[in-house]
Amino acid sequence: MTARFTGRVALVTGGGAGLGRATALAFAREGATVVVAGRGAGALEETVKLIEDEGGRADAVTADVTGSQDVARLVATTVERHGGLHIAFNNAGVLEAGPLADMDEAAWERQLAVNLTGVFHCMKHEIAHMRRNGGGVIVNTASNVGAHMRLPFMGAYAATKAAVSALTRAAAKEYAGEGIRVNAISPGPLDTPMSMLPGETESDRAERMKDALPAGRVGTLAEAASAVLWLASPEAAFTLGHDLVVDGGAAA
Ligand SMILES: NC(=O)c1ccc[n+]([C@@H]2O[C@H](COP(=O)([O-])OP(=O)(O)OC[C@H]3O[C@@H](n4cnc5c(N)ncnc54)[C@H](OP(=O)(O)O)[C@@H]3O)[C@@H](O)[C@H]2O)c1
Helix, strand or coil, rough: CCCCCCCCCCECCCCCCHHHHHHHHHHHHHHCEEEECCCHHHHHHHHHHHHHHCCCCCEEEECCCCEEEEEHHHHHHHHHHHHCEEEEEEEECCCCCCCHCCCCHHHHHHHHHHHHHHHHHHHHHHHHHHHHHCCCCEECCHHHHHHHCCCCCCCCHHHHHHHHHHHHHHHHHHHHHHCCCEEEEEECCCCHHHHHHCCCCCCHHHHHHHHHHCCCCCCCCHHHHHHHHHCHHHHCCCCCCCCEEEECCCCC
């Protein structure tokens, strides 16, 4: 096993579940000290334990990405406790599907606040640190549903994720000269509850995916995490402002 991230400090939002947890584990396996963030302390502590049980280094900091001050504290705490911030995976996200005309304003605002404004808050405070400290790497989580394809009943979510993709590319151009590399990942349906329809079982989902995706199945968390690690690694040094679609061919 290579250790591409030895001596690096990686921050992962949404690190208490799903893709965030899988990516936190993957970074730690390759030598990074990982700070996982989210609102629920218990889930974050579980991720820390999983990493420590494998001999890795991790820390949990509760933070709500919808609050700029909370994110400023998260970044400051990461740097104070671990001596730096080299990699940020801005991954916290929520999906509330439903017909647009029936969607209440609060559901629209919640998705915007977490998926888009949350990424803005993270980038703002991470970049402020990174530009003073020799640069860094940022990977944002967009989605194949957004800039790459659209589906009915996911309009609000798609709008937030298309905006994350645009924000990623603009920031990549803005900060390349300061040694900050910004990219995004756009997963398709992954093996988490977010890819399930209301009331659906895992075997219902597996049946639906046979026709819905060229790959015929949902993606594993390891498959998506490995794409994040590649974007964050020195191997991707010439990759800037890219939004890497990892979706089993759905948006092809
Ligand atoms: N799963 C898929 O099929 C899929 C496909 C395409 C894109 N994505 C994207 O991939 C990312 C991860 O998805 P997932 O399936 O792993 O989701 P998940 O299992 O629901 O995890 C989402 C994480 O985000 C955190 N979070 C939510 N609101 C937050 C807030 N306000 N502040 C801080 N953290 C917050 C949650 O923790 P707390 O609730 O404890 O805060 C949780 O750890 C999301 O951005 C999602 O949109 C997922």
